[in-house]
Amino acid sequence: MKESGVDGKILELFRSGDGVVSGAALSRILGVSRTAVWKHVKALRGNGYRIEAVPAKGYRLLSSPEVFTSLDISAGLATKRIGSSIVCLKETESTNHVAFKMAEEGAREGTVVIADAQSAGKGRLGRVWLSPAGVNLYCSVVLRPSIAPVAACQLTFLSVVAVARAIESCTTLKPLIKWPNDILIDGKKVAGLLNEMNAETEKVNFVVLGIGVNLNVRMSDLGEGLLRHPATSLLEAGGVEVNRAEFTRVLLRELDQLYDRFLAEGEGPVRAEWLERSAIRGRSVRVSQVNREFTGVVQGVDSFGALLVKLADGTVETVLSGDVALI
Numbered sequence: 001m002k003e004s005g006v007d008g009k010i011l012e013l014f015r016s017g018d019g020v021v022s023g024a025a026l027s028r029i030l031g032v033s034r035t036a037v038w039k040h041v042k043a044l045r046g047n048g049y050r051i052e053a054v055p056a057k058g059y060r061l062l063s064s065p066e067v068f069t070s071l072d073i074s075a076g077l078a079t080k081r082i083g084s085s086i087v088c089l090k091e092t093e094s095t096n097h098v099a100f101k102m103a104e105e106g107a108r109e110g111t112v113v114i115a116d117a118q119s120a121g122k123g124r125l126g127r128v129w130l131s132p133a134g135v136n137l138y139c140s141v142v143l144r145p146s147i148a149p150v151a152a153c154q155l156t157f158l159s160v161v162a163v164a165r166a167i168e169s170c171t172t173l174k175p176l177i178k179w180p181n182d183i184l185i186d187g188k189k190v191a192g193l194l195n196e197m198n199a200e201t202e203k204v205n206f207v208v209l210g211i212g213v214n215l216n217v218r219m220s221d222l223g224e225g226l227l228r229h230p231a232t233s234l235l236e237a238g239g240v241e242v243n244r245a246e247f248t249r250v251l252l253r254e255l256d257q258l259y260d261r262f263l264a265e266g267e268g269p270v271r272a273e274w275l276e277r278s279a280i281r282g283r284s285v286r287v288s289q290v291n292r293e294f295t296g297v298v299q300g301v302d303s304f305g306a307l308l309v310k311l312a313d314g315t316v317e318t319v320l321s322g323d324v325a326l327i
């Protein structure tokens with residue numbers, strides 16, 4: 001087992017147990033000496049993990065470092081592709097920017113970049129994504145699917161559905177999806193997705209899925225006045241603080257499972273789940289595009305992620321970009 005693998009396994013054992021894990025058990029399961037276990041515990045402490053030695057019993061994990069580490073995320077992740085490499089940064093301009101550069105330099109499929117804070121978080125349509133430290137999730141995932149550029153927007157279905165599933169699994173909240181890639185709770189935005197792509201005419205080289213989720217931020221700290229749309233966080237909506245590392249692990253597992261299905265069966269099943277979770281199917285909406293605005297009733301989305309809106313004269317408009325608001 002690699003050194004970091006031993007540290008990860010120790011964290012996994014702490015999490016799966018119900019408190020104290022004995023040195024003997026750690027040594028047996030990990031296949032290393034008691035002295036080696038002690039050295040690994042010491043190294044974890046040096047990295048910000050508070051581990052208590054309980055006399056005659058073993059070790060107990062009291063807390064993890066405030067800024068989570070790649071080990072926090074990878075320990076027990078058990079995914080096929082997503083998280084093949086995990087980079088955790090204290091602060092960066094934008095995780096999408098870092099992941100894009102890494103992908104250009106050959107980063108593997110499934111590489112994940114996470115930052116505790118972003119100084120220039122990017123939103124859709126050139127907007128800013130407010131990214132304060134220590135409270136939310138800002139992450140970007142590199143994918144290298146063998147698909148045509150026109151099909152790349154289908155990948156948005158994956159990240160949106162994965163975030164919705166992760167919210168349901170970590171809270172009692174009921175998220176709804178709003179086209180193209182917002183996640184709402186009680187009509188307020190809690191997460192946003194921004195995909196960026198590098199492609200040639202015929203094929204996609206890579207796609208970066210950018211995922212921002214408001215986990216524990218207080219809206220008063222985010223400066224609500226700066227937001228275009230009403231926003232919320234899982235803490236504000238549910239009243240309970242969310243464990244950021246745990247949420248991230250759940251999200252990456254969901255993404256891994258959905259991506260696997262996408263590669264095996266195409267976009268159909270993920271799109272079907274997207275539609276089931278959609279806040280706007282069958283609803284009247286106003287669509288605002290750069291030089292045009294119109295209203296209609298949402299029929300669904302096509303296989304390329306475009307919104308299908310039925311106008312008053314019966315024609316169906318295919319909307320590839322723009323803002324959609326419920327009427």
Ligand code: BTN
Pocket residue numbers: 093094095096097118120121122123124125127129137138139140181182191192193194210211212213
């Ligand atoms: C939106 O406008 O709704 C999309 C917001 C996307 C924000 C995420 S946070 C992680 C990744 N890095 C960025 O700079 N943006 C995305």
